[in-house]
Amino acid sequence: MTALPPLVDPAPSLGNDEVARYSRHLVLPDIGLDGQRRLKAARVLVIGAGGLGSPVLLYLAAAGVGTLGIVEFDVVEESNLQRQIIHGQSDIGRSKGASARDAIAEVNPHVEVELHEHALTREDAVELFGRYDLVLDGTDNFATRYLVNDAAVLAGVPYVWGSIFRFEGQVSVFWEDAPDGRGLNYRDLYPQAPPAGSVPSCAEGGVLGMLCGTVGSIMATEAVKLITGTGDPLLGRVLLYDALRMSVRTVEVRKDPSAAPITGLVDYEAFCGAPVPEPAAAPDTLSPTALRDRLAAPEPPVLVDVREPVEWDIAHIDGATLIPVGDIESGSGIDRVPRDRPAVLYCKTGIRSARALRALRDAGFTDVRHLDGGIAAWTREIDPSLPVY
Structure with missing residues (x-):
């Protein structure tokens, strides 16, 4: 097992109410008081408050991460409630970011939430990522995944990536500047985006609601490990989870020595071959x-x-x-x-x-x-x- 140095310096102290709240963490030898203080000092940015963002945000809030940033511009729809457990019936029509913020406040009032209620763009991604210690990405489109990857590389921050479809999920940790030399990024796993339209979205292909909880919990676990310097993170490995077979395995990923370095952000819609919307009167x-x-x-x-x-x-x-x-x-x-x-x-x-x-x-x-x-x-x-x- 190869642990990395803790990502975050510890906060000065915990209050008596925080000691009571986090007592089950404090008695864990691998976390303890020092690790909990690191969680309190941590600033974590979560891209999306949807299927994966929901369990990630709830568990990181419950764990005592001091500041959670949320990038989310969508509103809650009824079809979200089958898997996006941070939202409820009364939140339909509300901003997902505001709904998530209110749910987090109920889970843990010690957590500060910073809302970024806009789409992530190449104009602001690097600067935004630079304000946080760690990024978690559970988005469901390839253009955003490559944008997150490249912005994280340029900002020098690690990020935890998760993906789900139907009954299967994947999780990994990418950190180009990892101190142990295991520097990888998403492009080492997927150098090119799949052809546009070849991979159905969850809206078209479906997703088992509980899969979000399983994969999101693993993502949150990886975040806690990085923040506290505990255990061996999924750096250089991809965890593959199959809910139908109830199987879990990991595969190794190596750095592509021939890959061009990431020096700037590009047009990700064009890179992923996203089709240009046709006007309603188009011949087809x-x-x-x-x-x-x-x-x-x-x-x-x-x-x-x-x-x-x-x-x-x-x-x-x-x-x-x-x-x-x-x-x-x-x-x-x-x-x-x-x-x-x-x-x-x-x-x-x-x-x-x-x-x-x-x-x-x-x-x-x-x-x-x-x-x-x-x-x-x-x-x-x-x-x-x-x-x-």
Whole structure:
């Protein structure tokens, strides 16, 4: 086991009420009074107050981290409550940052919360990270992950990274300037972002709510280890957790000696190949209103739902035929799309239907379009009786 030096110098003292609160830490030989004072002095920035940010913030607050910064600009939605346990029913519609701040105050009034209610950008990320001892990133998009990585390298701070999808999670610690020579960053693990649209988001692919608690707790544990200099952190290793098999394993990551050094921040949307949103009148798209009118015409188009069967069971547009995007891209489902009639594709938000559209165009289809905004937009604008998922 290889411990690193403590990341934070200890605070001068603990009050009697803090001694009582943290007594179970104080009797741990590897934390003790010194470690708890380091936690009190620590300044930790958490990117996002969502699925992973929720348990991270709650456990770090309960552990006595003195200052928690939260980067979060979103609002609480009902679909968040299945996994984002820092928020409650009464918080729907509220700022996630404000909701998280209030929950933290209930957990531990000794913790100071600093809200940064804006999207993290390359203009401010390095300066912001420099105000903190440690960063934890549990965001769910690749552009932000690479931005966090590069900004942490330039600011010289370590960060704990976590990722979840469906029933699986990953956790690691990255620190380019680690004092023991194990200096790694996220690009050593993933030098290039996957092709845009190739990895579904949790909104499209789903995620087991409890997975957030497991992975978030591991992330919080790694943060405490770094702050106090306890144990062997996941530096140079990635922990892989599979909830279905209930298995945990770690794999080693080595520095790529040929990788170019990180000297500045770039356009991360472009780096990750994020598609530029098309205007509603783009030739390949139909607005929900335009689709409604076409479906009501004497010769309506063929309507194809390219989502998965479990999503179809939740909600679908009347008259549609289910052909999952994977079947279209593999070719096995292409013959089910008529070539002698116009076709309109839809998914949840428009990402998968755009992929299916490209596959059909490559197969020679010419009169095919897809629904702008997917069934989510259809539900908002045309048929609010459908459930939102």
